[in-house]
Amino acid sequence: MAARRPRGRVRLRSRWVVGHRDGRHALLRDGEVVFEDGAILFVGHDFPGEVAEDIDHGNALIGPGFVDLDALSDLDTTILAYDNQPAVRKGRVWPRTYLEAGPFEMLTPEELVFAKRHAFATLLRNGITTALPIASLFYREWGETFAEFAGAAEAAADLGLRIYLGQAYRTGNMVAEPDGVVGLHFDEERGLAGLAEAIRFCETFEGTAGGLVRTMLAPDRIETSTAALLRRTAEAGRALGVPVRLHCCQSKIEYDTVVRLHGASPPEWLRSLGFLTPRTLLPHGTVVSGSRMVERPGRDLAIIAEAGSVIVHCPLVSGRHGGAIDHFGRYRALGLRMGLGTDTSPPDMVMNMQAGMMLCRVLAGDGQACRSEDYYDAATLGGADALGRPDLGRLAPGCRADITVFDLDRPHLGQVIDPIQTMMLAGHGRDFSAVIVDGRFAMEDRAIPGVDEAADQRRAQAQFDKVMALYPRRTLGHPPVEEIFSSAYPVVRRPG
Numbered sequence: 001m002a003a004r005r006p007r008g009r010v011r012l013r014s015r016w017v018v019g020h021r022d023g024r025h026a027l028l029r030d031g032e033v034v035f036e037d038g039a040i041l042f043v044g045h046d047f048p049g050e051v052a053e054d055i056d057h058g059n060a061l062i063g064p065g066f067v068d069l070d071a072l073s074d075l076d077t078t079i080l081a082y083d084n085q086p087a088v089r090k091g092r093v094w095p096r097t098y099l100e101a102g103p104f105e106m107l108t109p110e111e112l113v114f115a116k117r118h119a120f121a122t123l124l125r126n127g128i129t130t131a132l133p134i135a136s137l138f139y140r141e142w143g144e145t146f147a148e149f150a151g152a153a154e155a156a157a158d159l160g161l162r163i164y165l166g167q168a169y170r171t172g173n174m175v176a177e178p179d180g181v182v183g184l185h186f187d188e189e190r191g192l193a194g195l196a197e198a199i200r201f202c203e204t205f206e207g208t209a210g211g212l213v214r215t216m217l218a219p220d221r222i223e224t225s226t227a228a229l230l231r232r233t234a235e236a237g238r239a240l241g242v243p244v245r246l247h248c249c250q251s252k253i254e255y256d257t258v259v260r261l262h263g264a265s266p267p268e269w270l271r272s273l274g275f276l277t278p279r280t281l282l283p284h285g286t287v288v289s290g291s292r293m294v295e296r297p298g299r300d301l302a303i304i305a306e307a308g309s310v311i312v313h314c315p316l317v318s319g320r321h322g323g324a325i326d327h328f329g330r331y332r333a334l335g336l337r338m339g340l341g342t343d344t345s346p347p348d349m350v351m352n353m354q355a356g357m358m359l360c361r362v363l364a365g366d367g368q369a370c371r372s373e374d375y376y377d378a379a380t381l382g383g384a385d386a387l388g389r390p391d392l393g394r395l396a397p398g399c400r401a402d403i404t405v406f407d408l409d410r411p412h413l414g415q416v417i418d419p420i421q422t423m424m425l426a427g428h429g430r431d432f433s434a435v436i437v438d439g440r441f442a443m444e445d446r447a448i449p450g451v452d453e454a455a456d457q458r459r460a461q462a463q464f465d466k467v468m469a470l471y472p473r474r475t476l477g478h479p480p481v482e483e484i485f486s487s488a489y490p491v492v493r494r495p496g
Helices: 077-082 096-101 109-125 146-159 188-205 227-240 254-264 264-271 300-307 315-320 328-333 351-364 372-386 420-426 453-474
Strands: 010-021 024-036 037-044 053-056 060-062 064-074 128-133 162-165 172-176 182-186 213-215 278-282 310-312 337-340 401-408 432-437 440-443
Touching: 010 037, 010 401, 010 420, 024 372, 064 337, 064 372, 077 315, 096 172, 109 128, 109 146, 109 432, 109 440, 109 453, 128 432, 146 162, 146 188, 146 213, 146 337, 146 432, 182 254, 188 213, 188 227, 227 310, 254 264, 254 401, 264 300, 310 328, 310 372, 315 351, 328 337, 328 372, 337 351, 337 372, 351 372, 351 420, 372 420
Parallel strands: 010 053, 010 060, 064 128, 128 162, 162 213, 278 310, 310 337
Antiparallel strands: 010 024, 024 037, 060 401, 172 182, 401 432, 432 440
16 A cells, blocks of 8 residues: 555645745644645635635644655664674674674565665665665675665655665675684675676666655765775766765774875775765764874865765664764864764654764763754755755645644643644654655554554564574674673573
């Protein structure tokens, strides 16, 4: 069952509407939004025309859909690493023995497509209407494939999610030697073949599903990329006119590895390769010159700002592992373009904004270092601007009808003075009751057409258990599963 697309004009009404006027969001009290055939016709009060369908959402906030520039498209493995460190001893880095035995796919093609469909439905439940998927390559044979992303395109189109797809590829991989020392293994030919396949995907799928499916290029990580891969990716991105996303400046080991191999920081190296453009998206931007983790002097943030490239801020996943940008208010003051990504489970953009605000204020030592609207802008306007899409991330005539309904009657939300501030204080992604993408009702009354949430959750858990069972084969020393993954407390099982 596909997302419902109404015939004729539809008017949505609620206590609050996030409209867009004079280049910025505005809150309309008792406002209305009217759309038809996927486009917004009117945002304001007292629409004068006739409508085919009139929906009053009552005490709710009608707003633009979130744009997630680093959206989880997998069964998240964060929980496997959350309290299980160091990564080299817990299966997060391939041991030499696994590499020599021949890496293998831990999931079948059908399981890979299911994982993406399951993740895409979860994104919609959290008010995310435009997504750029990301998945871990830790348990992949090498990179992602054309076939699985063809399946992902079909799944996104069926669910009604607006998506920018591009399979991840790489020329290198981290490898743990028997003594625990971590090095790198490179296979440039294989990585360049992955780039060629990614280009073919872009040429095949760009603009399909009535424009809902767009494409991007997604080399996996800067430390597992060679100069040839990044140069050719940048050239292809310009030729195809698609965004290019590269995970960069997200860990100390990555930063130090790039400096050791290339004699330059990650942003310095990317600048020398001609990689940085206004269409370049860089998650996460936490480890840069001038930060508490880097002693090496430099102008990393200035280099990114001067190129017009975009920092994809993922505060929740960074904070879970002890990292953070220092800080959101400072990055904006430096002139950096900023968008948001979830990159973890739950893909809850509201939770990410809340975590980001708290980290910003703590690191700045100033409760006024950022405000609620700063993060809401980044989750909507910032993401749309990063993609060159002035028709997304805002509710205004002529924009695409990507609309969310946030239920303010949920008892845990408390009282409301300003609905955006209430969302930041007490909201959850699961407080969205309806999501519309390109004029289609992708979610109504918290239900997604054709999705059995309980059945999918059972399948996801079984698939996750399978991955866990295979972890000893790709963990240094090949210990049993119970030595890789800890439990918060001793597990006591039923006798017999």
